[in-house]
Amino acid sequence: MRSLSAARAEAVEAEFMLRSLTGSPAADRELLGLAARRIGGGVVLSASRDPIGFLSRALAFTEPVTGELVDQVLAFFRTEDTRAATLQIAPGSLPADWAEICRARGIESHGRGLIKLGAPIERVAASARSGPRVTPVSEADAARWAAVLVEAFEFPREGYPGLMAAPVGLAGFHPYALWDGDTIVGGANLFVDGDVASFNTGAVLPAYRNRGGQTALLAARAAKARELGCRWVVAETGVPVEGTSNPSLNNMLRAGLETWYVRPQFRWAETRGSKPSVRNAFDA
Template sequence: MTADHQDQDQDTLRALAELAEAEFMFRYESGAPADVREALGIRTARMGGGVVLSMRHDPTGYWSKALGFGFDEPVSGDLIARVCDLYRAEGTPAAVIQIAPDRLPADWDDICARENISAGSVWVKLAGEIAALRPGRTDLRVGPVPDHLVDEWASVVLRCFGMPEEHLAPMVAASVRDPGFRPFAAWDGTQMVAAANLFLHGAVGSLNTAATLPTHRGRGAQSALLAARAAAAAAAGCRWVTAETGRPEPGSSNPSLNNMRRLGLTPLYERRNWVWRAQQPAV
């Protein structure tokens, strides 16, 4: 393969990684039951080739976000104004805008100043060709989650992330019944102790929603769940798997990032979270 072909492959993979993440987030929230959408104030929209997700009554500060931009059309001041207008119309207090660094326009600083957007934390986007991945191992039993255990799976996910189960549990449970999702778990005997999800999106299997109960961390559950989901993605015809996780602060580490790198995923780029707020910060 020539250098030009490798560059084209990387460009394609970056686009697939961003668009897969945008789509699984869209399905998580748009697939919520009607009563949950009303209680949480959920509104979802497709805009400029990306997605805009608003949860007005988000109890966590996580679910209002906009992403997937810069591929169908360039990121512009007009596009970001429309994104922020949706949040203003919904009464959303804050949201995160996630854009791959090579898709940010030259006037991004001006756009941020105009729309009250500030720099937040940084995530790492990773990817790997499935054929080159290295399987992980655990003494726990790992496998797909059958339909009758999806509610338990959703509960484990939210407890691991410290999120309240009211309203969010039925949203998460409903979303994984979407045919594009493949939920997996790890069990210690009959107890479900770790959870993870796979979203199939064309040539990409997106690895997401991975968490382990504190009592069972350090036993290889997530390494094995990464490997199990990669195998499922391969069986579904995917060529790559992608994932994203937080960049650790200097002098610290992120076990999730370490697990991904051990599996054979490599960083594609670091992507900053840009935080939009409805009110100007106090001086």
């Protein structure tokens, strides 16, 4: 039975986002218009020049979610000239008057939501029966590793490579590379906050999928989390489209993680002009 609180699971995800973005190169932060603030006990990230609308978001509030709190968040986005953003609030934290709060501020339900998964560390497989080679990412390989993730996620090639490479060498981050011979073909990140490990940013190039790469990346991160004394593992991935499956979800379930809850996503956008497109969050 789950005993790690939803608030703690959300906070680890938010801390991963905050530290990785603020730890990225200054030139890339400037290019994307990155800014961050803690509001209501949560993390609010703004990227006014992000061409795909992926980075601007607010999540992990510990204070009650009220209209006043939402107004503070939206005021920050407006101050940063961010026109649209995603609000990610765990279902147990949504107030009874959430629908009214949304109507008054032009906030709409968006996308299929995200599945929050987790498990005690002892339930997560820390070895793969067989599969491709996985190693920690060295400083020398950081740029190559980041370029592969940018390609696998189909992210923009300006600004994003620096963001993706930022975790290499940062305290609390343990990035891993998936290899085919001497070529990096995938990667993933482990972020550790206290006794909780976050599996995130996992992707494999299309030509190398369905070969056990994601399973190997999960096993490597689980082994490291156990070595570091973590008690819990958490992760997020998208809800599958009806009638389809999500390979990332399937791999994590096979590795021993369990579905804890589905977190709805909400989208706020200014009415002026057209709404920018938005990408979903990282699959693990």
